[in-house]
Amino acid sequence: MEILFLIVLILFSTKLAGHLATKIGQPAVLGKLLVSILIGPAILGWVQDSTIIQQFSNIGVLLLMFLAGLETDAEQLKKNWKPSLAVAVLGIILPFASAFGVGKIFDFSTAESLFFGVLFSATSVSITVQVLKEMDVMTTRESTTILGAAVVDDILVVTLLAFIMSFLGNDTSSVSVPMLLLKKTIFFVVAIILGIYVVPFFLKLFSKFNVTVPTTAGALIIAFGFAYFGEKLGMAGIIGTFLAGLFISTTEFQHEVEHSVEPIANGFFVPFFYISVGLSVSFDGVLSQLWFLVICTVVAVLSKLFGGYLGAKATGFDNNQSFAIGSGMVSRGEVALIIAATGLSSQLLSEEYYTTVIISVILTTLIAPPMLKYFFTKVKNNA
Numbered sequence: 001m002e003i004l005f006l007i008v009l010i011l012f013s014t015k016l017a018g019h020l021a022t023k024i025g026q027p028a029v030l031g032k033l034l035v036s037i038l039i040g041p042a043i044l045g046w047v048q049d050s051t052i053i054q055q056f057s058n059i060g061v062l063l064l065m066f067l068a069g070l071e072t073d074a075e076q077l078k079k080n081w082k083p084s085l086a087v088a089v090l091g092i093i094l095p096f097a098s099a100f101g102v103g104k105i106f107d108f109s110t111a112e113s114l115f116f117g118v119l120f121s122a123t124s125v126s127i128t129v130q131v132l133k134e135m136d137v138m139t140t141r142e143s144t145t146i147l148g149a150a151v152v153d154d155i156l157v158v159t160l161l162a163f164i165m166s167f168l169g170n171d172t173s174s175v176s177v178p179m180l181l182l183k184k185t186i187f188f189v190v191a192i193i194l195g196i197y198v199v200p201f202f203l204k205l206f207s208k209f210n211v212t213v214p215t216t217a218g219a220l221i222i223a224f225g226f227a228y229f230g231e232k233l234g235m236a237g238i239i240g241t242f243l244a245g246l247f248i249s250t251t252e253f254q255h256e257v258e259h260s261v262e263p264i265a266n267g268f269f270v271p272f273f274y275i276s277v278g279l280s281v282s283f284d285g286v287l288s289q290l291w292f293l294v295i296c297t298v299v300a301v302l303s304k305l306f307g308g309y310l311g312a313k314a315t316g317f318d319n320n321q322s323f324a325i326g327s328g329m330v331s332r333g334e335v336a337l338i339i340a341a342t343g344l345s346s347q348l349l350s351e352e353y354y355t356t357v358i359i360s361v362i363l364t365t366l367i368a369p370p371m372l373k374y375f376f377t378k379v380k381n382n383a
Contacts, residue, residue, distance in 0.1 A: 003052060010047065013039055014271040027131045027369040032271070034366070036278025049279040057276035058237070060269035061126050065238040066223045067265055068129040068147060069245020070258045071138040077148050077246070080141060083325075084148025087311035091149065091329045092121040092156055094307035098299045106292055114164050115348035119340060119357070120300045122157045124333025125150040126238065126273070127365055131372045132328075142321050142379060145312065146328035147242070154236050154335070155184055161339060162234075165346060183233040191226060191240070195247030203253050215253050216260040222248065236335065277365060280337055280358050289356045296360040301367055304330045320382055324375035331368035336361040 014032045021031025039046040047053070077084075099120035103113030125146060132143050162180045199222055206218030223244040230240030248257055286293060308326030317325065340357055343349030349357065 006047060006053070009039065010271050010275050011268070014274050027134055027373050029127055029130045029134070029274070030366065030369045032274040033127070033277055033362075033369075036275045037281050037362075038278070040275070040278035040281060042278065042281040042283055047275060047279065049276075053272055053276060053279070056269055056272035060265065060271070060273035062223065062227050062237055062241045063261065063265035064126055064129060064270055064273065066241040066245040067133070067258065067262060068125075068138070069242040069247075070249050070254060070261075071133070072144060072147055072242075072246055072249060073139050074246055074250050076139070076141060076144040080145045080148055083145045083312060083315040083317065085152055086315045087145060087149035087308045087325055087329065088152035088156060090311035090314075091123065091153060091304055091307035091326075092160070094310070095300065095303040096121045096160075098303040099296075102296060102299055105295075111164075112348055112350065115343050118157060118161050118164055119336055119343060119349070120296075120303070120332065121153075121160065122332055122335040122339055123150055123153045123304065123329045124331050124335040124365070125328065126333055127331045127368060128328045128372060130270075131369045132376075135373065135376055137376055137380070140379075142312075142317070142324050142376070143328070145317075145325050149308070149311070149325075149329060151239055151242070153329070154239055157335070157339075158234065158236070159184070161342070165342075165348070180234055184235060187230055187233040187235050190229070191243050194226075195243060199244070199247045200251045203248065203251060207253065213260060215256055219244075219248055219253065219257040219261065277333070277362060281362055282355050283359075284355060286356055286359060289353070292353070293356050293360055293363075296357070297363045297367075300332065300360060300364050301330055304364075305371070320375065320378045324372070324379050327368065327371040327375045330371060331365045332361045333365050336364075 013035045017031035017035035018028030019031070021034075022028050038044060041048060096117035098117075100113045100117040103116040104110075108116060128146060128150075129138075132138050132146075137143050159180060202222065203215065203218050206221075207215040211217070223241045226240035226244040227237035228240070231237045248254060305323070305326040308329040309322040312322035312325040313319070337358065340349060340354065340361065344351065344354050
């Protein structure tokens with residue numbers, strides 16, 4: 001069966017590439033992302049996009065953020081809400097303004113430029129989380145601030161996207177901003193109530209079932225249940241699994257769940273997430289837009305880096321810590337890819353620039369891991 005060959009190829013290539021990357025002093029994530037481009041449609045064409053790869057990829061990223069929630073210190077997260085908010089807000093304002101300016105320089109309409117600003121305001125910490133886990137710094141104040149900022153960033157960017165599309169998109173009647181905000185409020189209120197009062201009780205009850213790995217199964221039910229509930233109310237599923245992991249981290253089952261879910265996630269599903277990144281890459285027509293690609297990528301990286309830096313610096317972090325936090329917000333990843341596809345379908349992102357924008361998003365995702373390693377190493381050395 002073709003799927004069995006794909007599983008062998010994807011697992012072998014990502015693990016080998018990750019190992020080779022660590023041998024030259026780079027995060028394993030970088031090697032996995034690069035091999036996804038190598039074996040994808042852009043170069044060798046061994047792996048093509050398919051429904052099953054996308055489904056496995058979606059499960060992989062959900063589990064990755066679930067593990068991030070399990071390893072996050074909930075008390076630390078509560079303490080750092082102010083830095084997280086500052087990093088998220090400034091990490092949106094600077095990229096939005098910068099990308100809007102780039103759009104105007106390249107003769108985009110005002111509507112297209114506004115959408116372009118939203119697109120590059122997004123942050124995806126899925127790749128960041130994997131690098132932080134590799135470096136064993138998930139419980140630090142800097143990492144907690146990044147994770148908190150990512151949750152706020154997701155809410156603000158999706159709301160901003162809905163606001164712009166409600167006025168500028170093809171179907172201006174399809175999006176109600178007040179309804180969107182209401183749904184997000186309902187999600188967080190219900191999630192917090194369930195997380196505090198229901199999750200511990202459910203896990204304790206489920207762990208007593210006379211079946212194999214009942215606690216792990218119960219935790220996965222909670223994780224995917226939160227993701228499903230979040231998506232139904234307009235939230236990214238990864239926010240749901242992150243919160244599920246965060247609530248489980250406060251229970252007695254934290255370590256048991258973490259140790260049992262990690263092999264499932266990183267042993268099988270997460271490699272499909274890395275490969276799915278490379279499946280979006282195509283080099284057709286890029287040379288004719290090389291300057292646009294270079295400017296777009298440089299602005300995207302620097303605006304997020306310095307936006308996060310300013311937010312962290314304003315709330316008491318030193319220079320190295322602030323740059324570490326800023327670098328954690330650089331990757332746009334799957335969030336920006338989804339927004340780009342939305343813009344294409346609503347004609348707020350022209351087909352002419354779509355491929356180049358996708359490559360720019362991928363480049364931010366490739367640049368982020370080495371930056372993270374560099375700045376977090378400086379923080380550790382100065383501690």
